[in-house]
Amino acid sequence: AQSVTQLDSQVPVFEEAPVELRCNYSSSVSVYLFWYVQYPNQGLQLLLKYLSGSTLVKGINGFEAEFNKSQTSFHLRKPSVHISDTAEYFCAAQPPGNTPLVFGKGTRLSVIA
Amino acid sequence: GAGVSQSPSNKVTEKGKDVELRCDPISGHTALYWYRQRLGQGLEFLIYFQGNSAPDKSGLPSDRFSAERTGESVSTLTIQRTQQEDSAVYLCASSLLAGGTEQFFGPGTRLTVL
Numbered sequence: 009a010q011s012v013t014q015l016d017s018q019v020p021v022f023e024e025a026p027v028e029l030r031c032n033y034s035s036s037v038s039v040y041l042f043w044y045v046q047y048p049n050q051g052l053q054l055l056l057k058y059l060s061g062s063t064l065v066k067g068i069n070g071f072e073a074e075f076n077k078s079q080t081s082f083h084l085r086k087p088s089v090h091i092s093d094t095a096e097y098f099c100a101a102q103p104p105g106n107t108p109l110v111f112g113k114g115t116r117l118s119v120i121a
Numbered sequence: 122g123a124g125v126s127q128s129p130s131n132k133v134t135e136k137g138k139d140v141e142l143r144c145d146p147i148s149g150h151t152a153l154y155w156y157r158q159r160l161g162q163g164l165e166f167l168i169y170f171q172g173n174s175a176p177d178k179s180g181l182p183s184d185r186f187s188a189e190r191t192g193e194s195v196s197t198l199t200i201q202r203t204q205q206e207d208s209a210v211y212l213c214a215s216s217l218l219a220g221g222t223e224q225f226f227g228p229g230t231r232l233t234v235l
Contacts, residue, residue, distance in 0.1 A: 051125070108156075
């Protein structure tokens with residue numbers, strides 16, 4: 009069965025510092041990979057997605073992620089965070105076809121001034 | 122040009138009561154998903170509708186949960202005889218096509234069972 013693991017439940021980081029949020033997936037088949045962000049009291053918003061092609065994917069708000077098939081990872085990075093990046097971040101996987109997303113448990117990013 | 126909407130935004134109910142949650146997807150989106158987000162957990166898939174096909178109910182946790190969708194429009198999720206463990210945020214999402222396209226999420230309904 010498909011599973012997604014987010015290794016850190018909480019990540020505190022100072023403003024303007026770089027950040028990496030880790031995500032690993034397990035699947036015996038190819039998958040599509042996603043990162044969603046949930047700001048306080050709001051719905052989920054797509055940050056970026058990997059379907060195929062280039063393994064480095066750029067998303068909104070300066071975030072990027074790299075698909076690593078050998079390590080089954082899809083870590084999210086930003087070189088310099090802002091206070092406004094404080095939110096919950098969810099990694100998700102979807103096997104090709106008409107299937108729902110499988111989510112990790114989320115990582116709470118707290119940016120400290 | 123509205124996004125996915127859900128109602129109510131908050132629902133407090135007593136154990137044993139039935140509740141009905143509503144989702145209005147983006148117009149034209151053929152796929153509609155229900156997920157549940159319990160405190161400190163990721164999102165759990167509940168049920169999925171795709172056009173006129175039979176829904177995928179494989180994520181429903183018990184027979185107290187059911188959902189309906191009329192065509193490609195509104196969906197309702199019903200929880201009968203609510204239990205305290207049903208307390209969660211229930212999220213609805215819709216997408217134009219399944220399989221790799223973006224799922225657009227509503228703001229959710231926060232259900233509290235006392």
